[in-house]
């Protein structure tokens with residue numbers, strides 16, 4: 001099967017700004033790949049938008065919310081990259097491939113669960129007071 005020549009490396013471009021633009025282009029392609037292929041990533045983006053909207057409405061400091069959003073989305077992207085590498089090197093069943101995918105998924109699960117807990121602690125008191133329940 002003919003292979004395509006590798007694309008130019010942005011880091012070696014003699015024009016630094018052009019190289020930087022190319023790097024952003026590749027990173028954006030990664031975001032688009034995750035958005036198209038990962039239902040969990042899309043769900044996390046919707047939840048992030050909801051949390052930021054809620055923070056604005058309830059006048060909650062958005063910095064911890066932004067940090068948690070960055071952590072969850074960043075980890076989901078790394079998980080997606082790892083899945084792609086595992087599928088590339090181990091298209092057939094292998095216990096180590098299973099361990100790699102399961103552990104990467106566990107990291108997203110743990111961080112998302114803790115983020116949800118922190119979100120509850122951040123939003124619950126101002127939400128109750130805003131809705132006049134307390």
Ligand SMILES: Nc1ncnc2c1ncn2[C@@H]1O[C@H](COP(=O)(O)OP(=O)(O)OP(=O)(O)O)[C@@H](O)[C@H]1O
Nearest residue numbers: 038040083090091092093094095097098101102105
């Ligand atoms: N090559 C493999 N060898 C062994 N187990 C695998 C392999 N590929 C997948 N698995 C097992 O199947 C599970 C699901 O794998 P899959 O690639 O469908 O990931 P996923 O978590 O469903 O990801 P996606 O977010 O793409 O739906 C993995 O967590 C792992 O336990």
